[in-house]
Amino acid sequence: xxxxxxxxxxxxxxxxxxxxxxxxxxxxxxxxxxxxxxxxxxxxxxxxxxxxxxxxxxxxxxxxxxxxxxxxxxxxxxxxxxxxxxxxxxxxxxxxxxxxxxxxxxxxxxxxxxxxxxxxxxxxxxxxxxxxxxxxxxxxxxxxxxxxxxxxxxxxxxxxxxxxxxxxxxxxxxxxxxxxxxxxxxxxxxxxxxxxxxxxxxxxxxxxxxxxxxxxxxxxxxxxxxxxxxxxxxxxxxxxxxxxxxxxxxxxxxxxxxxxxxxxxxxxxxxxxxxxxxxxxxxxxxxxxxxxxxxxxxxxxxxxxxxxxxxxxxxxxxxxxxxxxxxxxxxxxxxxxxxxxxxxxxxxxxxxxxxxxxxxxxxxxxxxxxxxxxxxxxxxxxxxxxxxxxxxxxxxxxxxxxxxxxxxxxxxxxxxxxxxxxxxxxxxxxxxxxxxxxxxxxxxxxxxxxxxxxxxxxxxxxxxxxxxxxxxxxxxxxxxxxxxxxxxxxxxxxxxxxxxxxxxxxxxxxxxxxxxxxxxxxxxxxxxxxxxxxxxxxxxxxxxxxxxxxxxxxxxxxxxxxxxxxxxxxxxxxxxxxxxxxxx
RNA sequence: GCGCCCAUAGCUCAGUUGGAUAGAGCACUCGCCUUCUAAGCGAGAUGUCGCAGGUUCGAAUCCUGCUGGGCGCGCCA
Numbered sequence: 001x002x003x004x005x006x007x008x009x010x011x012x013x014x015x016x017x018x019x020x021x022x023x024x025x026x027x028x029x030x031x032x033x034x035x036x037x038x039x040x041x042x043x044x045x046x047x048x049x050x051x052x053x054x055x056x057x058x059x060x061x062x063x064x065x066x067x068x069x070x071x072x073x074x075x076x077x078x079x080x081x082x083x084x085x086x087x088x089x090x091x092x093x094x095x096x097x098x099x100x101x102x103x104x105x106x107x108x109x110x111x112x113x114x115x116x117x118x119x120x121x122x123x124x125x126x127x128x129x130x131x132x133x134x135x136x137x138x139x140x141x142x143x144x145x146x147x148x149x150x151x152x153x154x155x156x157x158x159x160x161x162x163x164x165x166x167x168x169x170x171x172x173x174x175x176x177x178x179x180x181x182x183x184x185x186x187x188x189x190x191x192x193x194x195x196x197x198x199x200x201x202x203x204x205x206x207x208x209x210x211x212x213x214x215x216x217x218x219x220x221x222x223x224x225x226x227x228x229x230x231x232x233x234x235x236x237x238x239x240x241x242x243x244x245x246x247x248x249x250x251x252x253x254x255x256x257x258x259x260x261x262x263x264x265x266x267x268x269x270x271x272x273x274x275x276x277x278x279x280x281x282x283x284x285x286x287x288x289x290x291x292x293x294x295x296x297x298x299x300x301x302x303x304x305x306x307x308x309x310x311x312x313x314x315x316x317x318x319x320x321x322x323x324x325x326x327x328x329x330x331x332x333x334x335x336x337x338x339x340x341x342x343x344x345x346x347x348x349x350x351x352x353x354x355x356x357x358x359x360x361x362x363x364x365x366x367x368x369x370x371x372x373x374x375x376x377x378x379x380x381x382x383x384x385x386x387x388x389x390x391x392x393x394x395x396x397x398x399x400x401x402x403x404x405x406x407x408x409x410x411x412x413x414x415x416x417x418x419x420x421x422x423x424x425x426x427x428x429x430x431x432x433x434x435x436x437x438x439x440x441x442x443x444x445x446x447x448x449x450x451x452x453x454x455x456x457x458x459x460x461x462x463x464x465x466x467x468x469x470x471x472x473x474x475x476x477x478x479x480x481x482x483x484x485x486x487x488x489x490x491x492x493x494x495x496x497x498x499x500x501x502x503x504x505x506x507x508x509x510x511x512x513x514x515x516x517x518x519x520x521x522x523x524x525x526x527x528x529x530x531x532x533x534x535x536x537x538x539x540x541x542x543x544x545x546x547x548x549x550x551x552x553x554x555x556x557x558x559x560x561x562x563x564x565x566x567x568x569x570x571x572x573x574x575x576x577x578x579x580x581x582x583x584x
Numbered sequence: 585g586c587g588c589c590c591a592u593a594g595c596u597c598a599g600u601u602g603g604a605u606a607g608a609g610c611a612c613u614c615g616c617c618u619u620c621u622a623a624g625c626g627a628g629a630u631g632u633c634g635c636a637g638g639u640u641c642g643a644a645u646c647c648u649g650c651u652g653g654g655c656g657c658g659c660c661a
Binding site for chain 2: 004032034036037038039040043047049052053055056062085086087088089130132169172173174263289290291292293294301303304306308316317318320321323324325326328330331332335355356357358359360361362363383385386426427428430431432434442443444445446448450454457458461462464465466469502505506509510512513517518521524525528534535537538539544545546582583
């Protein structure tokens with residue numbers, strides 16, 4: 001239950017009653033009425049702007065409307081007080097019983113607490129990673145991988161039917177370069193001295209294994225053969241090998257995809273041609289010559305007729321080419337086909353997670369989606385900014401001399417999957433992220449991964465103690481009676497309950513905004529509130545969780561602890577991090 | 585030159601889709617602390633929300649124009 005959604009509905013119902021009683025004119029638009037947590041907790045539990053938003057259309061003064069609405073809301077059994085404040089806010093204070101019931105919700109619903117149906121099982125397609133199959137993934141890919149994976153989990157939790165996709169760019173010239181690079185390694189494996197890797201080919205050592213494998217499979221058969229005889233064969237082999245490596249790296253990060261779509265597969269199936277014909281049928285394609293970019297003219301620029309898509313009709317700055325001069329499709333053309341394919345597979349909502357260096361590509365893709373779906377499909381692109389690797393506060397130098405760079409696998413091996421995943425969500429996706437290899441392993445409050453994990457582990461520690469103290473109690477399945485939970489009356493305890501009760505709203509709003517980082521920030525806040533309560537117990541022994549002389553109060557507090565573990569585990573589940581029960 | 589993203593406390597960043605007196609951590613100052621798990625706790629101070637206009641009951645948030653930084657700009661993906 002999202003209690004703010006609940007009270008929003010209660011407020012609208014109260015307004016309807018006022019309308020029915022003739023106190024308000026009929027036909028008021030209540031779409032701008034909100035029910036939110038007040039910024040200042042001292043203002044109460046739920047604040048609504050209803051009186052301010054409706055005063056003008058209703059032709060009454062905000063405070064007069066607020067008085068009537070507040071009186072109506074006070075009738076609600078959970079509303080202890082409805083106060084009018086500021087320019088016309090109504091602040092609701094909810095009863096302790098109400099909060100005890102919300103805590104009961106957490107305990108009854110367990111790990112599923114916070115799940116929502118706002119997605120209405122609508123299908124959403126999240127495409128992420130989609131790294132070129134030409135080499136191992138680097139640190140930058142890790143961010144997109146985590147953001148996409150967590151976003152997919154988040155949308156799922158919010159009630160969407162989510163597909164996680166990876167688009168394999170295996171049709172462009174880059175994979176031909178890959179094939180040639182592997183052919184060189186193949187000759188090397190056959191005993192040739194290949195010398196330095198020529199400019200323009202991939203120099204990485206990781207291609208040696210593929211070269212050796214091909215040498216075993218084919219012997220010297222293609223050693224001096226013309227390119228046309230081996231290129232497709234070597235290309236497919238190498239792409240497969242690279243995808244195997246990428247999938248294994250992703251598995252190390254705990255990132256998974258439901259579907260892998262091959263660009264070449266789309267081309268071979270004629271889907272790019274079909275997309276072009278579809279757009280041609282809408283008269284959105286023409287042969288034309290583009291203006292050169294102003295200010296910065298490429299050296300070899302010359303006017304050239306091209307097959308262009310009328311992107312400008314859909315908000316882009318210029319029309320965009322679909323074909324290269326050799327007649328093959330541009331990446332854009334096959335990406336249009338890919339997104340049309342997604343749409344035809346039933347995804348009206350598409351989310352792509354890209355690196356920020358692809359930012360200039362967003363408008364044309366959205367233009368294409370708008371054109372192909374007649375405005376019925378929506379594409380949201382999440383651009384992930386760069387990750388700066390640091391060590392001890394200093395930039396972490398990659399060793400170019402050795403030809404190595406920091407791969408995703410290196411990173412996971414160095415600090416662990418869970419750390420990588422959590423840290424990647426400690427900034428919103430469009431902000432630069434500093435990743436300090438030392439700091440993320442620190443055991444301190446500055447390290448959010450540790451701080452959240454430690455809160456979870458501390459709860460388990462107390463629950464273990466409780467089992468020793470009262471062997472008949474199972475803290476892991478405990479659901480205390482409402483009357484017992486009502487014994488939680490300390491302001492710090494109630495604040496923690498309020499935070500827990502806010503979890504469903506966090507899930508919903510983060511899902512609506514497509515912003516998984518909000519989950520990480522919420523978990524940090526929750527951990528801080530829990531640690532704060534713990535620390536109060538140091539000063540005041542009456543606030544310790546377990547009080548041997550008061551079993552009932554201890555049971556209530558064990559319920560609170562269990563709720564904390566459930567919500568933390570639920571949030572970490574979205575991020576893809578394993579909650580720890582012990583941190584020794 | 586054009587487009588997109590960003591600009592919030594000394595530092596690193598949140599800011600609930602337009603709400604009330606803009607928050608947290610670090611650093612700083614002053615106290616306390618040897619534990620239900622140690623990786624500390626409490627209190628204090630900190631702002632031209634880049635600048636200038638506009639929209640309205642109300643703007644860090646939306647619009648316009650500047651300034652500064654990042655990314656991109658026809659056959660790479």
